[in-house]
Each structure stands twice: as structure tokens, then as C-alpha cells.
Amino acid sequence: AQSVTQLDSQVPVFEEAPVELRCNYSSSVSVYLFWYVQYPNQGLQLLLKYLSGSTLVESINGFEAEFNKSQTSFHLRKPSVHISDTAEYFCAVSENQAGTALIFGKGTTLSVSS
Amino acid sequence: DTAVSQTPKYLVTQMGNDKSIKCEQNLGHDTMYWYKQDSKKFLKIMFSYNNKELIINETVPNRFSPKSPDKAHLNLHINSLELGDSAVYFCASSQVGRDTQYFGPGTRLTVL
Numbered sequence: 386a387q388s389v390t391q392l393d394s395q396v397p398v399f400e401e402a403p404v405e406l407r408c409n410y411s412s413s414v415s416v417y418l419f420w421y422v423q424y425p426n427q428g429l430q431l432l433l434k435y436l437s438g439s440t441l442v443e444s445i446n447g448f449e450a451e452f453n454k455s456q457t458s459f460h461l462r463k464p465s466v467h468i469s470d471t472a473e474y475f476c477a478v479s480e481n482q483a484g485t486a487l488i489f490g491k492g493t494t495l496s497v498s499s
Numbered sequence: 500d501t502a503v504s505q506t507p508k509y510l511v512t513q514m515g516n517d518k519s520i521k522c523e524q525n526l527g528h529d530t531m532y533w534y535k536q537d538s539k540k541f542l543k544i545m546f547s548y549n550n551k552e553l554i555i556n557e558t559v560p561n562r563f564s565p566k567s568p569d570k571a572h573l574n575l576h577i578n579s580l581e582l583g584d585s586a587v588y589f590c591a592s593s594q595v596g597r598d599t600q601y602f603g604p605g606t607r608l609t610v611l
Contacts, residue, residue, distance in 0.1 A: 434599065436598055
């Protein structure tokens with residue numbers, strides 16, 4: 386069975402500051418890793434994912450995450466955040482085969498203020 | 500065009516009632532899911548269907564019954580609603596052989 390721990394429930398930052406949202410996972414099998422974002426009163430959108438290959442993955446809006454197998458981590462980073470990045474961020478894991486359920490962490494609320 | 504749609508978006512009902520939530524995807528995917536997001540925003544899988552067959556059925560009360568009339572639809576029927584059923588229910592879909600699940604906008608169920 387897999388589990389996901391998001392180490393920070395809330396992360397307040399000022400606009401243009403860097404941010405890191407931490408995620409650790411536990412699994413006895415190979416996994417896929419995901420970050421989803423949920424804007425207020427909206428559904429979940431895929432931000433980025435790690436399947437295999439390069440351990441550094443990037444999104445189109447400036448976020449990146451690095452898969453670290455030895456530390457079983459998949460932390461999300463952005464060098465300079467915007468007000469519009471304010472949202473709930475969920476780290477998720479699934480077994481390394483398509484069609485299996487996502488196991489989510491409890492989410493991190495990123496609040497960006499000016 | 501909405502890839503994964505759910506109806507209704509909001510559902511307010513009394514305890515003891517029976518209600519249904521509908522989900523449709525136009526992505527041509529063959530696997531669909533229901534997730535529940537509780538008041539603390541924790542997301543948990545409830546069910547998944549592949550080609551209309553149930554493949555995941557987590558520990559969910561028997562009052563919840565998913566139905567998949569075809570690959571593009573997965574509905575959730577809930578009998579004898581309880582206060583604890585209040586949550587946001589998300590439908591998602593994916594394609595076998597592809598890893599990404601696409602989520603609908605959610606249905607906020609409030610049981611009074």
C-alpha cells in the first residue's frame with residue numbers, strides 16, 4: 386500500500402518569493418508521482434508528473450518538482466510565486482501501472498500575498 | 500468542450516433522501532473513478548470502473564452504488580443520505596496505458 390505525507394498544511398508567502406511544498410511518499414512498489422492544484426471552488430488540475438526518466442519535471446507555469454528515490458520525496462518548487470498561485474496543492478502517488486487509484490496527501494494551502 | 504463533466508454542481512438535500520450524481524467524459528477514456536473530498540479537503544478513492552466493470556471498490560457503505568451504463572458515463576447513486584455524506588464528490592477518467600487522471604469540477608453535496 387502507498388501513502389503520501391505533505392509536511393506543511395499551510396504555506397504563506399509574499400509575491401515574488403520562492404516557495405517549496407514538501408511531499409514524501411511510502412510504497413513497496415514502483416510508483417508514479419503527481420502534483421495536482423485546486424483553485425478555490427474548482428476541480429483538480431494536473432500540475433506535473435513523474436513517470437520515469439529525468440528526475441526533474443517542470444510545468445508550463447514555472448513550477449518544478451524533483452523525484453528523489455533515496456529520500457522518497459517529490460517536493461514542488463517555484464522560484465517566484467504570483468498572487469494567482471494561491472490554491473490548494475495535492476501530492477499524489479499511484480502504482481506504476483495505469484488505471485490504479487491515486488493516493489493523495491492531505492494537501493498544502495499556498496497563500497500568496499502582496 | 501468540457502472533458503469531464505458532472506451534474507449537478509451543487510446538491511442540497513435532507514437526511515434519508517436518495518440522490519444521484521452524474522458524470523460524463525468525452526475524452527474516449529476507458530477508466531472512470533469517483534473520489535470523495537471531505538470537509539478537511541482530504542481526497543479518497545471510492546470506486547473505479549474499467550470498460551463498465553468495477554475494478555476498485557474501497558470501503559464505502561453499501562448505500563453508495565456506482566453505475567456505468569457505458570464507457571463514457573459513471574453515475575453515483577446514494578441511498579438514505581446521512582449528514583456524514585456531505586462532501587465534494589469528484590469524478591475522474593483515464594486511459595489504460597496512460598497515467599494521467601482528468602478530474603471533473605466536482606459536486607458539492609450538503610445533507611441537512
